[in-house]
């Protein structure tokens with residue numbers, strides 16, 4: 001046991017799930033539920049649901065689900081205790097002593113110690129930057145045009161080379177951190193020869209999480225050392241693919257779009273110029289996880305990558321990820337300058353704002369990349385280019401959209417619109433289809449068939465639990481027939497026992513039941529599914545029959561399962577008795 005159950009239950013009840021989730025996801029009402037784009041997987045049409053009557057969320061796409069505590073755990077990457085504490089604070093409740101298990105306590109404790117270490121390290125680097133040992137770092141930053149205010153705001157610092165007794169290691173040891181903690185902080189290298197610092201002779205950029213806490217560092221070498229930029233290795237509090245530099249500020253910007261740029265310096269100079277809605281991925285190539293995070297804050301991203309070849313290639317790679325996440329993309333043209341910093345220094349913030357306004361739709365950007373790769377002075381290659389443009393235009397399944405883009409592309413690249421339209425029409429007439437991956441056809445093997453049967457059995461169990469929790473009065477119809485033991489999956493059986501007890505009292509509270517299984521997210525998702533399985537689309541007498549069929553299936557599977565291991569005569573007799581009862585059982589009405 002951690003906190004006592006009553007406390008957890010009160011936290012849950014006082015944090016209405018619709019209220020909490022609405023703070024993160026845009027939701028639209030549809031019947032008794034609210035739907036929105038799932039924050040946990042890429043999708044363009046909403047399959048993420050919140051049902052206030054159940055106090056549950058559930059995604060029909062990726063099958064994540066749970067109550068309000070599970071949601072916060074998943075979304076904020078919190079431990080169970082962190083999520084409960086966060087929600088308790090949200091409604092102004094006093095948080096009592098945590099009684100979590102020792103493993104959880106240890107994990108929570110380590111995270112908290114690491115955050116302290118990074119905070120102190122950030123201060124150490126900041127002090128060094130402002131002392132004689134950090135002079136060249138400070139001069140470098142000022143030379144790049146950063147103000148003291150910006151340096152302070154981003155907590156920039158310097159990793160100095162100091163005598164052993166004044167080093168970062170000595171400082172943190174003196175502050176009471178153990179070697180084990182310092183090892184896990186990834187700020188040091190522990191070898192047989194001793195301890196050395198991961199960062200030295202570098203200007204330091206603390207990497208903050210969305211909640212404004214330093215979770216790692218990036219450093220730019222002073223002079224010609226390699227690599228030029230170095231990031232902390234991943235730790236229990238730092239996942240590169242989950243982190244965007246500058247997001248702690250950008251998330252609060254209310255511009256309606258975010259600027260995605262290449263590195264820390266871009267983000268910092270943009271913020272300094274008043275564009276505090278800019279972020280950057282860290283070293284690792286921009287990926288799907290980053291998109292999931294971006295989508296929480298915006299549905300439009302403007303790519304602000306360097307105008308050199310590498311930057312343009314990076315932009316081209318980022319586009320499909322953003323597209324899949326349903327984010328609108330435009331690409332900023334910074335020519336003749338290389339990056340935002342250079343642009344703003346030369347032309348000023350207003351000119352930059354103007355470029356943002358005129359940023360090209362990513363489709364036109366992609367065509368532009370194709371055009372650059374082709375040699376249009378050669379007529380054969382020009383035809384080839386126009387064909388590829390037509391192919392690309394075929395990707396728009398909506399005709400109106402396709403027409404709009406056709407016109408825009410032809411205008412932009414001086415292509416004859418009549419001939420382009422003819423090419424597209426002839427491709428469409430020839431039945432051209434945007435290539436899709438085809439799945440190999442296979443015949444189900446024996447184990448596959450067994451798997452399918454098991455799926456069907458589990459599905460019936462899920463449907464029955466959803467049904468009873470939505471209409472507890474139905475429990476009276478099956479009370480004499482079905483018991484929790486009929487549920488073949490151990491977790492389902494446990495949930496069934498809870499559902500049946502609550503149903504007897506007239507009301508089932510799925511979210512409360514969820515709280516009993518606070519262990520792993522995996523279980524939470526499976527349990528959430530139990531309360532959100534779609535019922536057959538049947539009405540009237542068909543619905544009664546559907547209910548009967550589900551009940552029979554659950555009972556039969558339960559008995560078959562029991563029969564497999566039954567050895568004693570009394571158990572076998574009981575199975576026979578139950579089988580004959582099932583044969584006679586009938587349900588006349590669901591009322």
Ligand SMILES: [Zn+2]
Nearest residue numbers: 038041059062
């Ligand atoms: Zn999902």
